[in-house]
Amino acid sequence: MQGELSERGKGLAAQRPSFLAVLSDLWSPTSNPDGILQANAHALTYGDGFSGSHKLKESLCRFMNSQFSPQSTLYPSHLVITSGVSNAIECCAWALADHGDFVMVGRPYFNAFRTTFGMRPGARLTDFSVRLLEVDFGEIDPFSMAAVQQYERALTEGKSRGLRIKALILCSPHNPLGNLGRCYPESVLKEYLKFCSRNGLHVISDEIYALSVWDNPCIPDAPGFRSILSINLEGIIDPSFVHTDFGATGLRIGCLVSQSNKLLLEAAEGISLYNIPSSLADQITTSLLLDDSFVTKYIAINRARLADSYHFATKTLRSHGIPYLECNAAFFIWINLGAVVKDSTAEDILGRLRKEKIYIAAGEHYGAEETGWFRLVFSHPLNVLEEGLKRMIQSIQ
Ligand SMILES: Cc1ncc(COP(=O)(O)O)c(C=O)c1O
Incomplete structure (x- = not known):
């Protein structure tokens, strides 16, 4: 059938x-x-x-x-x-x-x-x-x-x-x-x-x-x-x-x-x-x-760059005590800013981030069960990622 x-x-x-x-x-x-x-x-x-x-x-x-x-x-x-x-x-x-x-x-x-x-x-x-x-x-x-x-x-x-x-x-x-x-x-x-x-x-x-x-x-x-x-x-x-x-x-x-x-x-x-x-x-x-050789090269470079950016971002998160979930695919890190900015709603945190011209999405938009989580996109050139993380950290301190 x-x-x-x-x-x-x-x-x-x-x-x-x-x-x-x-x-x-x-x-x-x-x-x-x-x-x-x-x-x-x-x-x-x-x-x-x-x-x-x-x-x-x-x-x-x-x-x-x-x-x-x-x-x-x-x-x-x-x-x-x-x-x-x-x-x-x-x-x-x-x-x-x-x-x-x-x-x-x-x-x-x-x-x-x-x-x-x-x-x-x-x-x-x-x-x-x-x-x-x-x-x-x-x-x-x-x-x-x-x-x-x-x-x-x-x-x-x-x-x-x-x-x-x-x-x-x-x-x-x-x-x-x-x-x-x-x-x-x-x-x-x-x-x-x-x-x-x-x-x-x-x-x-x-x-x-x-x-x-x-x-x-x-x-x-x-x-x-x-x-x-x-x-x-x-x-x-x-x-x-x-x-x-x-x-x-x-x-x-x-x-x-x-x-x-x-x-x-x-x-x-x-x-x-x-x-x-x-x-x-x-x-x-x-x-x-x-183009087989392009495909092979492209996939390998994409993976290597994602790994580099991920390790850069997670090192920064660890050094500032921001909890996150480890992953090995796609280009998002699920991070818990609520654990760092105590007694704040997602809207408060988003407001702080926006003042620094940073946009990351709140878990609530993704049907998250627990508040405080955000989705950080890490697939940026390293200089952009570095600047973004710097501003994110400034905004929550
Ligand atoms: C899980 C998932 N499915 C589907 C899409 C949408 O794909 P497209 O932009 O090709 O329509 C996205 C885009 O971010 C995605 O993350």
Whole structure:
């Protein structure tokens, strides 16, 4: 049985623009002599359709096949390209949820999920009508097996209130949290998958930070990144319930990967006119991904720079007694300024920071369970980071 879509999702799938079939079959004297005759300036028209060029899909599959170690080889028919990861996640909201449905998320979480799920898929101006069902962890490590029990509890409680819960979104590696790491161990990912399978939920694994993982000597045993695509789903969950997002924010290229749910991808095609990546971004990304030596060098430099900036920032935090959670992925440090500036609200601390022209986000914006926590972005050139940390420390002293 195919992972079931919402009524809206089924409707969207039926609305796939029919002329996409034409765009996908353009004439080429060598590669497609029976195709429909191509006019000109291919890339500056609607290209191969609204969901990314053939070349980008092929090069992305090649890239993800080598970087994400999928259980079964990824092919272009398994994904749609969008103009950013938010659009890819939003496609899941459109296609998997109807008005009033809920998507589970552990606290704290990337705050834009609220609007990504709720704003346009909400469609009613008065209400964010695809909503997040937040899961509390208390003292439990969100990256542990025990955390899954918390989802079970939240689900039971939500159902007893009559909520219709359709999916769970995992941010893997996590933003904003670090807690002796930021990546989910394979055993925990499997536990999440089993939980979703038991309860008929879709899993959306947001893997935007897949490649921004580095070695942190303070936590030598922290797990590295493990894509949900790499897990053997046999006997665990129907694969048509498992979906992954990845992309490059600055290039405005994202993708929704679903290897066994054709209808979900068709639903995404149904609204693809509003998610088309720029053809220039498409071409640039394709050529970057095809340049193996650039890719290898870029990933290595990115990791080394993230590690340098992280170590610089955490050394400063330690020397000023600011508590933080160690991590080994993405570019955020979860810091506890509330522990240093006693008896202050997040607003007070934000006010002090703003006077120094520093903006870091308060945990409250990310659904944090405990007050006093802030999300510090450390992926800046070292001179900017140094100045920023200096001002932050001035403002809290
Ligand atoms: C976890 C997570 N998901 C999705 C996004 C959004 O990606 P995009 O800017 O490509 O829409 C971000 C951006 O910061 C993010 O941190």
